[in-house]
Amino acid sequence: MAVKVSLLERLNQDMKTAMKNKEKTKLSVIRMLRSEIKNEEIQRQHTLSDEEVIEVLMRELKKRKDALQQFEEAGRDDLVQQLREEITVIEPYLPEQLSEEELRELVREVVQEIGASSKADMGKVMKAIMPRVKGRADGKLVNRLVQEVLS
Incomplete structure (x- = not known):
């Protein structure tokens, strides 16, 4: 039987893998996500459950999608590409989206x-x-x- 790994543990494991494989974008995004999660834990004064971690990840994804739209309108292709990469790093940690x-x-x-x-x-x-x-x-x-x- 497979052991259910918490979202936070998965982020930590993926961060180590990204370090070993020298995946800069993935590493920086995961570090930022962990930082946001840690800040939320400090605010709420308890360790976050997977549901609460998902809330943080959704918030971060939403920020990027909103910024992506603004940068596309402004013609900032350099930042658009970076945000798309960040979004592709965050999405796999979230539950499958409804169509x-x-x-x-x-x-x-x-x-x-x-x-x-x-x-x-x-x-x-x-x-x-x-x-x-x-x-x-x-x-x-x-x-x-x-x-x-x-x-």
């Missing part, structure tokens, strides 16, 4: 469960759906799909 179709189906289910009928119910739907997709879907995408279903 847009799976997400749309889930939104429809939640809208029916709640009995939402108009955009006025948007807050209720978002409140009900976000805990279900935590770590597996981008909030902006969820928001857009909820608006589509409610309109």
